[in-house]
Amino acid sequence: xxxxxxxxxxxxxxxxxxxxxxxxxxxxxxxxxxxxxxxxxxxxxxxxxxxxxxxxxxxxxxxxxxxxxxxxxxxxxxxxxxxxxxxxxxxxxxxxxxxxxxxxxxxxxxxx
Amino acid sequence: xxxxxxxxxxxxxxxxxxxxxxxxxxxxxxxxxxxxxxxxxxxxxxxxxxxxxxxxxxxxxxxxxxxxxxxxxxxxxxxxxxxxxxxxxxxxxxxxxxxxxxxxxxxxxxx
Numbered sequence: 001x002x003x004x005x006x007x008x009x010x011x012x013x014x015x016x017x018x019x020x021x022x023x024x025x026x027x028x029x030x031x032x033x034x035x036x037x038x039x040x041x042x043x044x045x046x047x048x049x050x051x052x053x054x055x056x057x058x059x060x061x062x063x064x065x066x067x068x069x070x071x072x073x074x075x076x077x078x079x080x081x082x083x084x085x086x087x088x089x090x091x092x093x094x095x096x097x098x099x100x101x102x103x104x105x106x107x108x109x110x111x112x
Numbered sequence: 113x114x115x116x117x118x119x120x121x122x123x124x125x126x127x128x129x130x131x132x133x134x135x136x137x138x139x140x141x142x143x144x145x146x147x148x149x150x151x152x153x154x155x156x157x158x159x160x161x162x163x164x165x166x167x168x169x170x171x172x173x174x175x176x177x178x179x180x181x182x183x184x185x186x187x188x189x190x191x192x193x194x195x196x197x198x199x200x201x202x203x204x205x206x207x208x209x210x211x212x213x214x215x216x217x218x219x220x221x222x223x
Contacts, residue, residue: 004154033211040120042215043155043200050209058210090154097204097211098143103154 001026006091006104013081013111021076021107023091031094032074033058033101034066036087043090048097049074081111116203116214123220130191132217134184134201141203144177146186149198149216158199159186188219196221 007022025032033048035058045058047066055066063085065077074093078085088108094101115137124130136144142163147155161168161175161184168175174187184201201214 031209035213040215042116042118043213045210045212048209048211056209059212092155097209098206100157100160101147101155101211103156105154 003027004091004093004102004104006089006107008107009105010108011110013078013109015082015111017081018077018079019081021078021089021091021109023074023076023104024072025074025093025102026072027093027102028071029093029095029102030071031096031099031101032068033092033097034064034074034076035090035092036060036085037090037106038087046076046089050096078109081109083111085109086111116201116212118199118201118214118217120215121218121220123222124191126191126193126221126223128191130186130188130195130219130221132186132188132199132201132219134186134214136182136184136201136203136214138203138205138212139182140205140207141182142206143204144175144184145202146173146175147200147202147213149200151197155200191219191221193221193223195219 034046035043049055049068091104092101145160146158172189
């Protein structure tokens with residue numbers, strides 16, 4: 001099993017550009033989530049999904065969209081990147097939120 | 113909303129015990145976790161405790177839960193240089209689908 005994979009590992013964007021961070025898991029987990037990690041702020045929940053076709057907002061959803069068309073994939077879209085979105089983004093999956101979550105290696109995003 | 117707080121840094125000498133603290137605000141928190149993040153990597157689950165427990169021990173790790181004060185702690189006995197990492201506490205409740213993480217504590221172990 002590959003576990004949770006994220007692409008790309010690094011990305012530099014200019015303000016106003018759009019992009020999609022990819023996340024995939026091969027463990028047949030129903031629950032998937034996206035977090036951003038910033039110094040002194042810890043991990044903050046952006047969006048989460050309890051299954052294919054179902055998504056919901058976390059603590060900091062503004063500026064981000066998600067979709068869950070399959071169990072395996074949970075992409076995160078930045079529609080118009082802003083410098084405040086410079087961060088490290090982690091995708092995670094687990095059977096349910098109260099079960100162990102498996103994290104991807106992260107995507108380091110810089111918005112200029 | 114939910115809030116999970118931790119102190120940002122802890123520095124200990126190799127061989128000593130480390131105690132990392134966490135406070136949370138959601139009184140309905142049912143499941144509480146400790147995750148470890150090594151440099152340049154994602155998080156990995158270390159241990160967990162249910163709200164109906166006061167203590168859980170797992171080899172060098174001891175988790176204490178004070179539900180009245182909404183306080184969780186992680187004690188690492190005989191701390192080693194390999195324990196240097198960021199430690200996150202996290203909580204969720206039975207009636208929610210959100211897993212909320214704390215601010216993280218960076219543990220530095222020196223010889």
